[in-house]
Amino acid sequence: MIYLVVINPVSGDSNKKSLTYFLQEQAQSKGFDLEIFETTGNNDYEKLKEQVDFVMPDKLLVAGGDGTLLMAAEVVKNKEIPIGLFPLGSANGMAAELDLPSMMPNIPILDQQSFKRAWKIIEDGHSVKVDMVRINGKYSIHLADVGLNAEIVRGFDESDSRGFATYAHQFFQKYTSRKAFNYSVRTNDGRLYSGEAYMLSIANARMFGTGAIINPRGNVSDGTVELCVIKKASALSILKSAGSIITGNVEYDADQVEIISVKKASIELEPAQSFQIDGELQKPVSKVDVSILPSVVEVYCSKEFKDQA
Ligand SMILES: [Mg+2]
Structure with missing residues (x-):
């Protein structure tokens, strides 16, 4: 061994x-x-x-x-x-x-x-087979997004200091200057979605590092990835929520957040938006191609988790 x-x-x-x-x-x-x-x-x-x-x-x-x-x-x-x-x-x-x-x-x-x-x-x-997501030729295992959260990541990246205070400062600064953008999503099975949004997450996982849940349907080993479209500013409170406030059972108002499960999709954005993959800032994008890579990585987990998965 x-x-x-x-x-x-x-x-x-x-x-x-x-x-x-x-x-x-x-x-x-x-x-x-x-x-x-x-x-x-x-x-x-x-x-x-x-x-x-x-x-x-x-x-x-x-x-x-x-x-x-x-x-x-x-x-x-x-x-x-x-x-x-x-x-x-x-x-x-x-x-x-x-x-x-x-x-x-x-x-x-x-x-x-x-x-x-x-x-x-x-x-x-004991292990589970975890999906990864291919996004514009790169890989994601956790969460990628365009719009507000990526703006916060950009602000954090450009800032000299670290820690929660810096994050909070960036959050309020970017939150108050947020602008809606136009999005359209075309899935490989022919569904079309479009509208205005503040943020669009490409979520293999369920939650941000803070514990705030963006994707209640998330399951890292179910062979699909969710596109979570935040359409109303009020729904952005999820970004600052700590895990202790929001637990797994979030029922979103469909009017505020739309969640689209896909295996493959292409997204267009107007104007181009800030973009991050798993916390790593990317160049701004106006087109995002997403596809799931099912069960490509095996990760050790508890027996209880394996049995649920
Ligand atoms: Mg999944």
Whole structure:
């Protein structure tokens, strides 16, 4: 057995070092081989792909957030290499989606029960096959969108500071200057939708990193992706809602939010809109092609989650 672990070593983060020591100990006591890949922010995708093709690991472990997970998923899609996730990033939306234990970034991980649970899930080996979404030639596993939220991501990106206060500032600034745009959606099975919107999400998952639910119908392994069209400003309150306020059972007013399940669709926007995929800002777009890639990545999860999925 060979485990390859992908670590995003943010400086000053002692938890990543503890994780490496922990895995080295486990490798010795349980008799698997351990290879370590540290991301540098420079050609990580190509380098990881090379390493995976060379090592051919039995399990790919990912210690990081949504960005690192997306990169790893792109590398192992359509390969028989399951991903085990230690959600240690600044945004861990997919971990929440897969009901994986969430860890506290400022407490040593080896002291955390949730870390032990995350490791047990990887050892137990129950997994789900997760869909990815192809969007204008790129990949998404979590959430992409055009309009207001992408504007907030852009503002956050351009800002020098980080953290919730910066996010809140960007939210209110972009919210007050929001403008509706025209959209049209054509699905591969011939449905047509059009109108005015403030935001259109391309959602494999259900919720934002904040826990706010954009796509109550979301299921990362059902072979469809939802286009969630926010047509009324009042519905934008979902963007600032914390997970504790909105739980899974949201009934949207169809007049405010339209949710379109698709396997393939093309979207036109007028004028061009800000655009983000899984938290990564893209160039503004006026045309977006979306298609689902069903069951292309295997991710370890709890037995309970697997049974529901
Ligand atoms: Mg789905």
